[in-house]
Amino acid sequence: MDRLQNIETFVRVAQTQSFAEAARQLRVAKSVVTTRIKQLEDYLGGPLFHRSTRVVRLSELGQAFLRDCTELVGRANDIVDQMRDVRGRPAGTLRVHALTGFVLGHFGALLRDFQARYPDIRLELMVSDAVVDPVQAGVDCALQIFPAASTELISRPLFPVRRVFCATPQYLAAHPEPQDPRDLHHHKLGLYSGYPTRDRWTFHRDGGELTTYLAAALLTNSVHLLREYALEHAGIVCLPTLVAGDEIRDGRLKVVLPAYQLSSFWLSAVYAGTSRNAFKLKLFMEHITDAFAKVPPWDGALIEKGVLPKELVEA
Structure with missing residues (x-):
C-alpha cells in the first residue's frame, strides 16, 4: 500500500465530496479511488466516509483524520517542488481558472x-x-474578482x-453627456451582470458618495460584448480599464463622468491552503504580481494621460 498516495486520495474525496470527481481530478479510474480508500480504512480500522447513492460525508474518524492529512499532503508536495527548484527545474502541471x-x-x-x-x-x-470553488473545480487556483466561495479558501x-x-465620441455628440451619475438614467446603458452589487452603483467624489440604481438596456456577463456594444455607438457602458484601456487611450472611447470614481475590485488568486501544487502556484502568483505590479500598465498609461486619478477607491 502506498500510504501517502492513499492519504492524498482521501483528502481529495473529502474536499470534493465525490469519489467520481476525485478520480477525475487525480486522473485515475473511480475503482482506483475506491480501492485506495478501502485500503486506508482497513489500515485505520474504521470507515472514513458515510456513503449513499447521493452523498459522501466524512465519518467521525474521517473528520479527525482530515486536518492532519491535508497538511501532510500539502507539505509533501511542497517539499518535492522545492527540491526540484533547488535543482533549477520546477516541474509538473498547474491548473488555473481565469476570468x-x-x-x-x-x-x-x-x-x-x-x-x-x-x-x-x-x-x-x-x-x-463563472465563480468557481477551486477545490470542486479541480484547479490549483481561480483568478477572479469575486470573494472566495468558502472561508477555507x-x-x-x-x-x-x-x-x-x-462611450464613443459619436454617441456623446448625439446625446447630452452626463454631468451627474443620475443623468445615466436618460441613456441606454450596457452593464456587466456579475458584479455582487447588482443594480446598486456607488460613485465617489471629493470624499463623498452618491448611490443610485441603474437599469441596463443590455445586461450581459461578457465585458467584451459590452465593449463592442459601445464601439457601435449604441450607448454608455461600464467597463474595466483592463478591457477598454486601449480604446480609451486612442480616443475611440471617452470616459464619462471623469470627476466620479467607481469602487475598484482586486483580481485575486483564490486557492486552498493545502494546495498540492503550492510551490508552483507561488511562482505563478509572483510572476503575475511582478508583471502587473500595484498599478497595471493599462492603468498607468491612462493615469499618465490624466484620464484616471492616481488615488484608488476600493470596494
Whole structure:
C-alpha cells in the first residue's frame, strides 16, 4: 500500500465530496479511488466516509483524520517542488481558472514569459466568468474578482481592477453627456451582470458618495460584448480599464463622468491552503504580481494621460 498516495486520495474525496470527481481530478479510474480508500480504512480500522447513492460525508474518524492529512499532503508536495527548484527545474502541471476579461488581451505574453522561465511547468487554463470553488473545480487556483466561495479558501490580491463608464465620441455628440451619475438614467446603458452589487452603483467624489440604481438596456456577463456594444455607438457602458484601456487611450472611447470614481475590485488568486501544487502556484502568483505590479500598465498609461486619478477607491 502506498500510504501517502492513499492519504492524498482521501483528502481529495473529502474536499470534493465525490469519489467520481476525485478520480477525475487525480486522473485515475473511480475503482482506483475506491480501492485506495478501502485500503486506508482497513489500515485505520474504521470507515472514513458515510456513503449513499447521493452523498459522501466524512465519518467521525474521517473528520479527525482530515486536518492532519491535508497538511501532510500539502507539505509533501511542497517539499518535492522545492527540491526540484533547488535543482533549477520546477516541474509538473498547474491548473488555473481565469476570468475571460483578464485573459483576452493581457495573458498571452504573461504565459509565454512564465513558461520561458519555468519550461517544465505545464499549464492547463480554464477560462470563463463563472465563480468557481477551486477545490470542486479541480484547479490549483481561480483568478477572479469575486470573494472566495468558502472561508477555507485563501484569497491573495494580485492587482486592482478599475471600472469606468465610457462611450464613443459619436454617441456623446448625439446625446447630452452626463454631468451627474443620475443623468445615466436618460441613456441606454450596457452593464456587466456579475458584479455582487447588482443594480446598486456607488460613485465617489471629493470624499463623498452618491448611490443610485441603474437599469441596463443590455445586461450581459461578457465585458467584451459590452465593449463592442459601445464601439457601435449604441450607448454608455461600464467597463474595466483592463478591457477598454486601449480604446480609451486612442480616443475611440471617452470616459464619462471623469470627476466620479467607481469602487475598484482586486483580481485575486483564490486557492486552498493545502494546495498540492503550492510551490508552483507561488511562482505563478509572483510572476503575475511582478508583471502587473500595484498599478497595471493599462492603468498607468491612462493615469499618465490624466484620464484616471492616481488615488484608488476600493470596494
